Every structure is written in C-alpha cells, then in structure tokens.
Amino acid sequence: MIKLENVTKVYPDGTEAVNDVSFEVKDGKLCVLLGPSGCGKTTTMKMINRLIPISSGHIYIDGTDNREMDENELRREMGYAIQEIGLFPHMTVGENISTVPKLKNWSSQESEKRSRELLNLMGMDPDEFIDKYPTELSGGQRQRVGVARSLGADPPIMLMDEPFGAIDPITRDRLQDEFLKIQNEIQKTIVFVTHDINEAIKMGDRVALLKDGELIQYSPPAELLAAPKNRFVRDFVGSDRTLKSLRLMKVEKAMKESPRVVREDDDLDEVENIMKKNDTNYLIVVRNGNELKGWINREDIEDASPGTVSDAMVEDTGAAETGTTLAEALTVMLERDVANLPVVDAEMKLQGLLTFHDLQNLIGETYTESGGKHPEV
Amino acid sequence: MEVWQYINGHWITIGNWTLDHLWLIFVSNSLAVFIGVSxxxxIAGKGREEIADTVLYLAGIMMTIPSLALFGLLMPLLSALDLPSIGFLPAVIALILYGQLPILRNTYTAIREVDPAMIEAGRGMGMTPRQILLKIKLPLAVPVIMAGLRNAVVINIGIATIAVFIGARGLGVPIFRGLRTSRMDMIITGAIFVSILALLADGLLALAEKKFTPEGLKK
Incomplete structure (x- = not known):
C-alpha cells in the first residue's frame, strides 16, 4: 500500500508544486493522478520513488517511510515507465528488460527467462524480439517494451508517467486494453499519471484530480463523473460526462434480467394478451432453451392474426453481448434506431433486455444517487 | 625522381623516423585520451557548467597558439621544474595539449547530449550515478569520443613534425634538415610519409570508430 500524508513540495524559488496532498492506494489498485499540466501530478509521483525530494509530509510504502529506505533499493522495488520510454538504444530488447534484474544481481538465465515471460505477456514473440534493438521497433512495440522493462524484476508497485502518451490514439487504445488485462492478472499497486480524462476513467480504480498542487477530488471514476465536487472538476471532466459514465458501466447493470419471452409456435392472440398484461408492444422471441431468435411487435400481430409468432416476428439477432459497455450498447441502439436491445452471452443465449427508457433512468439515478445535480445546460 | 632515389637509399633511416614519429603520437595521444575523457x-557533471565553460575555453585558446610558439613557451617552464626542456618530453606535453580540444569537447558534448529520458529512466529504475555513467552515458558517447580522438591524432601527426625544432625525433627530421640544406628530396620525402601516416591513422581510427559503436546505434 502507498500512503501519502500531507505531502508538500516547495521548490527553492518558492514555487509550491504540491500542497498538502494526502491519499492512499490500496494493494493491487490502480490510482490515476489526473490534472492539467503544472498541477503537480508528476511531481507527486516522483516523490514516491524519491526522484524528487519531498519538502514536508510523509510517504509510506507498506507502512515504512520512504525516506528511511535506500533510494536506489526503493526504486528497484518500483517499476518505472515514462512517456518518452527512454529505452537504451545500445542494448537489445532483452537487455533493456533485464535492467533492474541485473541491478539486483539476478543470474543471466533468470533474467532472460523473465524477459521472455514479459515479452509473452506483452504479446510479443520472444524469439523474434529479444535480440532486436529499440531502433528496429515500432512506436507501439517500444511502448510495450518500456512497460515490460518496468515490470522487469516483478516489483509490487509501479509508477507510470503517461506510459501510453507518445503513440497514436488507436494503438494507445489497444495498449490500454492490453494493460488492463495484464493488470487484472498481475494485480500491481499502480500510480498512473495522465492529463487525459478518458484514459483516467478507463484505467483508474480511483482518480486523484489535482489542480495547482492541490488534491481536489479523490474518488472512483464513476463518482468523479456523477458527483463532481466543484466547478473545476465539472469543467475538467467535460460536459459529456454522462456519456463518459456510460463508458464505465456494463450492460448488465442497466438491463432487465429474465425479460418476458415468447416462442415461434406460440399463438398470436395469447402473445397479444401477454403484451396487454405487461403493458408493452415488444417481446423477444427465443427458441431451443433461450437462444435469441428475433422480436415481435404489437402492430405486426394485428396484421398477421390469427396465426403463430413465426408469422409476425422479425428475425433479428442484433444484440449486445454481456460485458460490453452501455456506451457501446447505446451506439448500437442509435445506429439501428431501436429502443430495445436484447443482451446475450457469447452463445447467443438471452440474458436480459436493455431499453432506452431504463438507460435514461439509470443516468438520472447515478446523478441523484451520488448527490450530484443534473447537468446544467 | 630525386625523391625516389632518396627514399630508395635511406629505407632504414626513414623507417626509424617513422617509428619515432608513431611512438610520439602513440604516447601523447594515449595520454591525451585518458586526460581528455576523464x-x-x-566537467559534464551536474552543476559544473561554469568549470566546463572555462576548461573548454582554455582548450580552445590552446589550439590558437602556434605550435612553434608553444614549444618555445614550454622550454623555460620545464627547465624551471628541473625537467628535460628539449626532446621527447616537451613534445609529448605539447601534443597532449593540442589533442585536448577535440577529445575533451567531444566527450563533454556526447555525455551532455545523452537523451535525458534515458537518464531519467535509469535513475527511476534505481541505477546509481556511477552505473548511469558506465552503462548508459559512456557507451552512448564512445562513437563521438572516437571521432574526437581521430581528429586529434590526425592533427598531431602534422604538428609532431615541428617537434623536431625542440629536439624530438620523427619525420620532422628530414623536413628540418632539408630546409636547412635546401634538399627538396628530403623535404618531400618527409612530407609524403607524414601524409601517408595521417591518412592511414585516419582510416584505421575510422574502422575502430565503427567497431566501437554499439550495435544498436548503427543504422
């Protein structure tokens, strides 16, 4: 665990870079330090591994004040990745990744084994890449090697200063996804600096928003979006924070579970009754257990009646898969111009139903639930 | 024709002069590299910018002193210190001084220009300043330092001929004697051999430069 207590940094010329910042990062969590340039986020991070000396306050690593440790030992226990990457051009990929293991006197077999392991983890073929030089890599590959290097000696803590900052947006998005997957496995305690609100929301378990050296708000991303503490936070997260919060929530959170369904051979009159009883004009059609087949509308029933569902239904397996975000589901609904979207698992088995109406309610709920106000126009 | 005759008749003498010349260059430049790189x-260290400016300025001035005058200046200085004021020693000292600027300046510049991101990464991973110097800065600076050495050696091969005026041996001898006795063949012989030496040294050091360039920096 990393714990900052009244951390302050004043430079000799009197500039206050960080002012009385306190927060903690629990084991295995990713904490994003977010804010505009000059807000003190990088300074805060660099005080954790003592690249910048602290002026007053304390930083505890698992309960020990970091000033009581040898600074180089301290740094070897913390992975360090920076935007500029800083790969050593005269060393191969393998040698770069082995930097900290070598400093810790690992044997060369151990170091190489670890390098291969990390390249695999980063989705790079060790046999192809381990002996390459940084100049032979693409930007995205370099960024991956930079992250692999920071994981070299398997440190429990990682400090990352805009580690995906220097690459194009598409590659960045992919690297973020990959890294989240990796973090899910390795569960490091991470301090992650960025100025990009979208990256912060996507990556962070918690986000610390800083301004002029002060910690303005420290909360999970959903709360940051739903309940910004003041005007600065609201402006910083942007006017589209509603949409952003949809990016954070999975469809499971908003869908109706086990919605009423009908089968292809059901009688249309019966279906109409069900609709009346449930006060709906839309029902999902399934078959063979729970496999999504399509849907049926009340208007179509009237034209086709009498008959069975198969005479009136629309065969359509358009759906959102479980695990996708509400933002993605909403995009599908808007694209297809539908107000109802079935939710299925990977085997196309129906899991629930997402309606536009529920979505609207949910957004309202997150606002009021957290004490925030509806967005001002 | 005369030149060819002269060379043909004095192989051994010319060979000895060449060896003397080479020895002078070898000794002085080895020391110059050691001093210049250190x-x-x-001076490339943190907080030594002012010292660096002064040192580089002095090294620059050194290059502007005509070699003959420098030899002249060294003589009284060395005799005041009770050291031999003519011959090998003053020649070596003068050549070390002339070799300083290219070696010193290249070392300084190469180390200062190592990408700060690499140093930052090194520090952040827990490398000590010494490890950063030995594992990052120096390997990256080697090609540039080698280029400086090459420069110094080529300059010094020329200047070493003048060292004959203070009694050092080398390929300056035939030139000096030729001048005094109006023997064009001797002057040209000396000049030819000095040029050949300079070209060979330049070529060899260019190869060495390539060899010492870390694999990852070669394009």
Missing amino acids: LGIF
Missing part, C-alpha cells in the same frame, strides 16, 4: 566526464 576531464570531459568531470
């Missing part, structure tokens, strides 16, 4: 590393 001093270059020192």
Whole structure:
C-alpha cells in the first residue's frame, strides 16, 4: 500500500508544486493522478520513488517511510515507465528488460527467462524480439517494451508517467486494453499519471484530480463523473460526462434480467394478451432453451392474426453481448434506431433486455444517487 | 625522381623516423585520451557548467597558439621544474595539449547530449550515478569520443613534425634538415610519409570508430 500524508513540495524559488496532498492506494489498485499540466501530478509521483525530494509530509510504502529506505533499493522495488520510454538504444530488447534484474544481481538465465515471460505477456514473440534493438521497433512495440522493462524484476508497485502518451490514439487504445488485462492478472499497486480524462476513467480504480498542487477530488471514476465536487472538476471532466459514465458501466447493470419471452409456435392472440398484461408492444422471441431468435411487435400481430409468432416476428439477432459497455450498447441502439436491445452471452443465449427508457433512468439515478445535480445546460 | 632515389637509399633511416614519429603520437595521444575523457566526464557533471565553460575555453585558446610558439613557451617552464626542456618530453606535453580540444569537447558534448529520458529512466529504475555513467552515458558517447580522438591524432601527426625544432625525433627530421640544406628530396620525402601516416591513422581510427559503436546505434 502507498500512503501519502500531507505531502508538500516547495521548490527553492518558492514555487509550491504540491500542497498538502494526502491519499492512499490500496494493494493491487490502480490510482490515476489526473490534472492539467503544472498541477503537480508528476511531481507527486516522483516523490514516491524519491526522484524528487519531498519538502514536508510523509510517504509510506507498506507502512515504512520512504525516506528511511535506500533510494536506489526503493526504486528497484518500483517499476518505472515514462512517456518518452527512454529505452537504451545500445542494448537489445532483452537487455533493456533485464535492467533492474541485473541491478539486483539476478543470474543471466533468470533474467532472460523473465524477459521472455514479459515479452509473452506483452504479446510479443520472444524469439523474434529479444535480440532486436529499440531502433528496429515500432512506436507501439517500444511502448510495450518500456512497460515490460518496468515490470522487469516483478516489483509490487509501479509508477507510470503517461506510459501510453507518445503513440497514436488507436494503438494507445489497444495498449490500454492490453494493460488492463495484464493488470487484472498481475494485480500491481499502480500510480498512473495522465492529463487525459478518458484514459483516467478507463484505467483508474480511483482518480486523484489535482489542480495547482492541490488534491481536489479523490474518488472512483464513476463518482468523479456523477458527483463532481466543484466547478473545476465539472469543467475538467467535460460536459459529456454522462456519456463518459456510460463508458464505465456494463450492460448488465442497466438491463432487465429474465425479460418476458415468447416462442415461434406460440399463438398470436395469447402473445397479444401477454403484451396487454405487461403493458408493452415488444417481446423477444427465443427458441431451443433461450437462444435469441428475433422480436415481435404489437402492430405486426394485428396484421398477421390469427396465426403463430413465426408469422409476425422479425428475425433479428442484433444484440449486445454481456460485458460490453452501455456506451457501446447505446451506439448500437442509435445506429439501428431501436429502443430495445436484447443482451446475450457469447452463445447467443438471452440474458436480459436493455431499453432506452431504463438507460435514461439509470443516468438520472447515478446523478441523484451520488448527490450530484443534473447537468446544467 | 630525386625523391625516389632518396627514399630508395635511406629505407632504414626513414623507417626509424617513422617509428619515432608513431611512438610520439602513440604516447601523447594515449595520454591525451585518458586526460581528455576523464576531464570531459568531470566537467559534464551536474552543476559544473561554469568549470566546463572555462576548461573548454582554455582548450580552445590552446589550439590558437602556434605550435612553434608553444614549444618555445614550454622550454623555460620545464627547465624551471628541473625537467628535460628539449626532446621527447616537451613534445609529448605539447601534443597532449593540442589533442585536448577535440577529445575533451567531444566527450563533454556526447555525455551532455545523452537523451535525458534515458537518464531519467535509469535513475527511476534505481541505477546509481556511477552505473548511469558506465552503462548508459559512456557507451552512448564512445562513437563521438572516437571521432574526437581521430581528429586529434590526425592533427598531431602534422604538428609532431615541428617537434623536431625542440629536439624530438620523427619525420620532422628530414623536413628540418632539408630546409636547412635546401634538399627538396628530403623535404618531400618527409612530407609524403607524414601524409601517408595521417591518412592511414585516419582510416584505421575510422574502422575502430565503427567497431566501437554499439550495435544498436548503427543504422
């Protein structure tokens, strides 16, 4: 665990870079330090591994004040990745990744084994890449090697200063996804600096928003979006924070579970009754257990009646898969111009139903639930 | 024709002069590299910008002193210190001084220009300043330092001919004697051999430069 207590940094010329910042990062969590340039986020991070000396306050690593440790030992226990990457051009990929293991006197077999392991983890073929030089890599590959290097000696803590900052947006998005997957496995305690609100929301378990050296708000991303503490936070997260919060929530959170369904051979009159009883004009059609087949509308029933569902239904397996975000589901609904979207698992088995109406309610709920106000126009 | 005759008749003597010349260059430039690189590393250190400016300025001035005058200046200085004021020693000292600027300046510049991101990464991973110097800065600076050495050697091969005026041996001898006795063949012989030496040294050091360039920096 990393714990900052009244951390302050004043430079000799009197500039206050960080002012009385306190927060903690629990084991295995990713904490994003977010804010505009000059807000003190990088300074805060660099005080954790003592690249910048602290002026007053304390930083505890698992309960020990970091000033009581040898600074180089301290740094070897913390992975360090920076935007500029800083790969050593005269060393191969393998040698770069082995930097900290070598400093810790690992044997060369151990170091190489670890390098291969990390390249695999980063989705790079060790046999192809381990002996390459940084100049032979693409930007995205370099960024991956930079992250692999920071994981070299398997440190429990990682400090990352805009580690995906220097690459194009598409590659960045992919690297973020990959890294989240990796973090899910390795569960490091991470301090992650960025100025990009979208990256912060996507990556962070918690986000610390800083301004002029002060910690303005420290909360999970959903709360940051739903309940910004003041005007600065609201402006910083942007006017589209509603949409952003949809990016954070999975469809499971908003869908109706086990919605009423009908089968292809059901009688249309019966279906109409069900609709009346449930006060709906839309029902999902399934078959063979729970496999999504399509849907049926009340208007179509009237034209086709009498008959069975198969005479009136629309065969359509358009759906959102479980695990996708509400933002993605909403995009599908808007694209297809539908107000109802079935939710299925990977085997196309129906899991629930997402309606536009529920979505609207949910957004309202997150606002009021957290004490925030509806967005001002 | 005369030149060819002269060379043909004095193979052994010319060979000895060449060896003397080479020895002078070898000794002086080995020392010059040692001093220049150490001093270059020192002045490239943090907070030594002013010292660096002064040292580089002095090294620059050194290059502007005509070699003959420098030899002249060294003589009284060395005799005041009770050291031999003519011959090998003053020649070596003068050549070390002339070799300083290219070696010192290249070392200094190469170390200062190592990408700060690499140093930052090194520090952040827990490398000590010494490890950063030995594992990052110096390997990256080697090609540039080698280029400086090459420069110094080529300059010094020329200047070493003048060392004959203070009694050092080398390929300056035939030139000096030729001048005094109006023997064009001797002057040209000396000049030819000095040029050949300079070209060979330049070529060899270019190869060495390539060899010492870390694999990852070659394009």
